[in-house]
Amino acid sequence: MSDKNPALEQTLRYFLPGKWKRYYGAVPAVLFWPYSPTHLIVSTCLFSKYVWLRPLRSTKAAHLVRHLEEDIFLKFAVPGTLLTDNGSNYRDSNFMLWHKSIKN
Numbered sequence: 001m002s003d004k005n006p007a008l009e010q011t012l013r014y015f016l017p018g019k020w021k022r023y024y025g026a027v028p029a030v031l032f033w034p035y036s037p038t039h040l041i042v043s044t045c046l047f048s049k050y051v052w053l054r055p056l057r058s059t060k061a062a063h064l065v066r067h068l069e070e071d072i073f074l075k076f077a078v079p080g081t082l083l084t085d086n087g088s089n090y091r092d093s094n095f096m097l098w099h100k101s102i103k104n
Helices: 004-016 027-033 061-072 092-101
Strands: 039-044 051-056
Touching: 039 061, 051 061, 061 092
Parallel strands: none
Antiparallel strands: 039 051
């Protein structure tokens, strides 16, 4: 039986050997396994190229909405355009209702 932390191993594989030599922020939170997040959401401002990384335990629409509201909208502003991939979490009915509410 292995006591390895898969989230930590995946994070280290992603950040350490690749083309990114430095990273900043709360990514080492994966060390608190088994309560560690299993996903990272990456948000980028296309104008300034500023990047937000937030570790998430789930990619459900409610978690994504909380990230957008707390980390981006409340600290900066509601962007004019929200560009996402076509993932099921962004096509969720709750996310769509929330998106319509901020557009109006």
